Amino acid sequence: MGCCGGGSDSGGSDTKFQALSARWEIAPDPIGEGGFGSVHLATHRKTGKVRALKAMRLKTADEREDFHNEVLIMRKITKNHNICHLLDAAEDARYGYIVMQACSGGELFDVITRKGLTEREAALAVVDMLSAVCYLHGKRILHRDLKPENLLYKDTAPGAPLKVVDFGRAVVMG
Ligand SMILES: Nc1ncnc2c1ncn2[C@@H]1O[C@H](COP(=O)(O)OP(=O)(O)OP(=O)(O)O)[C@@H](O)[C@H]1O
Ligand SMILES: [Mg+2]
DSSP states (O other): OOOOSOOOSOOOGGGTTTTTTTTEEEOSSOSEEETTEEEEEEEETTTOOEEEEEEEEOOSHHHHHHHHHHHHHHHTOOOBTTBOOEEEEEEOSSEEEEEEEOOTTOBHHHHHHHTOOOHHHHHHHHHHHHHHHHHHHHTTEEOOOOSGGGEEESSSSTTOOEEEOOOTTOEEOO
């Protein structure tokens, strides 16, 4: 994983993603957006596997520090059924990049607002969320931003597991 030694890239808009483009082919149209930047699909050039890439604008020293914290915490998380784990990371002068498993099933938030959940689906969602929390707390990681927007279905198959994303507010208990 090549990451976070500081920005060697000039970071202009034409160089966005360049820090990762040797390893990943990145789709320009985002699949998710927010105040932080955008999330894109990224295909690994060697394996052809499709992942999600979160590109975060780093305008201030605080934003860069927050990005480093998010990467540091995600590195403590190994493969887990209910958490999107880190696969690659990099940064340049303007952006920090996090590559993780892609969840194509969408946010729990959208499912709740669009059609609601059956009692069984709600129970399964709680089990998945608590399973992730249990794993994280075992590593003394507090997510601190658990909400339906940060719980994504792995895919659209019936019974697909929910996965926790977004470690932007997470901390490790000393
Ligand atoms: N691994 C992923 N696979 C698919 N979509 C994703 C993935 N990670 C994030 N997204 C989409 O992008 C959205 C924003 O990502 P994330 O929650 O990590 O950012 P954020 O820090 O919450 O941004 P903001 O605070 O502006 O909402 C998610 O709610 C989700 O819709
Ligand atoms: Mg979020």
